Amino acid sequence: MDILGKGTGKQVPPSKNIAKERLRxxxxxxxxxxxxxxLEDLKEDMLKVISTYMEIDVKGTEVTLNxxxxxxxxxxxxxxxxxxxx
Numbered sequence: 001m002d003i004l005g006k007g008t009g010k011q012v013p014p015s016k017n018i019a020k021e022r023l024r025x026x027x028x029x030x031x032x033x034x035x036x037x038x039l040e041d042l043k044e045d046m047l048k049v050i051s052t053y054m055e056i057d058v059k060g061t062e063v064t065l066n067x068x069x070x071x072x073x074x075x076x077x078x079x080x081x082x083x084x085x086x
Contacts, residue, residue, distance in 0.1 A: 025064070034065065046076065055082040 034042075043063040050056060057079035066073045 027067075039063065039065065042074075043076075047078070050078060053084055053086075054080050055084065057081055 043061070046063070047056065047058060047061065060077075060079040062075075062077040064075050066075050
């Protein structure tokens with residue numbers, strides 16, 4: 001993998017980093033007691049509501065849960081293309 005990354009000029013993240021990030025996401029979901037399907041449903045509902053006020057890039061949207069020792073935060077990165085003036 002490292003050779004491919006150097007040849008194309010792109011950095012390929014080590015598989016241990018990918019596995020670590022996936023495990024972190026699973027642990028955050030477990031701590032928040034939210035299933036991946038519930039998070040996906042929440043994301044879809046949020047996008048429906050926001051779409052009534054703004055034109056957004058649905059493909060570029062990311063919704064995740066971040067957790068610390070004492071709290072869980074819902075973090076949404078939603079690219080806005082245009083604001084609908086009412």
